[in-house]
């Protein structure tokens with residue numbers, strides 16, 4: 001198990017007392033050495049301060065995923081998500097967390113045009129949120145950008161396999177790497193982003209044997225989602241994991257029935273409002289006798 005030390009000391013570099021020392025990106029990267037990760041990396045998505053507070057004690061990494069477009073904003077895909085949204089939610093997650101490393105997804109259209117565009121967007125996300133790094137989608141095509149950002153102090157987590165921002169090109173969210181040619185391309189993508197210096201790779205929605213091959217092939221941690229138990233860590237969208245949606249992809253395991261809990265609470269509240277049982281004596285202010 002990871003342990004975290006209370007740190008209330010200040011210095012010029014850390015001018016405000018921090019209740020806990022955050023996991024750093026180099027420490028995260030170092031969790032995999034000689035091809036093995038003794039303690040799998042625990043990553044969940046977080047979009048709000050309160051959600052971050054609840055998840056932070058249990059996670060190594062909180063990912064401010066662009067899945068917030070669908071989960072929070074009800075958008076049809078991640079494509080309309082903006083830098084403004086990511087910066088605002090990234091800052092909220094930083095305010096609600098103390099020891100997890102926080103990384104933020106770069107939204108579609110904010111990084112693909114050139115390494116310089118990517119630097120400008122990533123720098124804005126880090127400045128406005130205080131997060132430690134960014135994640136971007138793409139393999140060989142993004143290698144130059146990952147190296148460019150890394151050389152300028154911006155740690156990058158890559159994302160290969162099923163890349164949701166490419167849904168229009170992929171034609172859907174089905175698992176990738178089913179045929180040998182596509183599997184070889186995804187493995188080459190993973191090698192290219194690792195060679196470019198990314199600190200971790202999210203591998204999403206691929207055949208288990210391909211995820212295993214990628215995990216064995218690259219020196220940095222591989223975080224799986226719909227991939228393999230042999231990956232160096234796992235990530236899920238928190239709302240999927242807590243059961244906020246009735247339908248989820250095959251790779252999701254529901255650890256709670258949050259939708260059922262919220263619906264039942266709303267139904268009980270509505271019934272009590274309609275019957276005037278709420279507010280009761282304990283919820284109203286009366287002059288003291």
Ligand code: KIV
Pocket residue numbers: 045063064065066067068105159202204225235236237
């Ligand atoms: O946006 C997101 O939540 C993600 C995870 C699914 C890895 O990229």
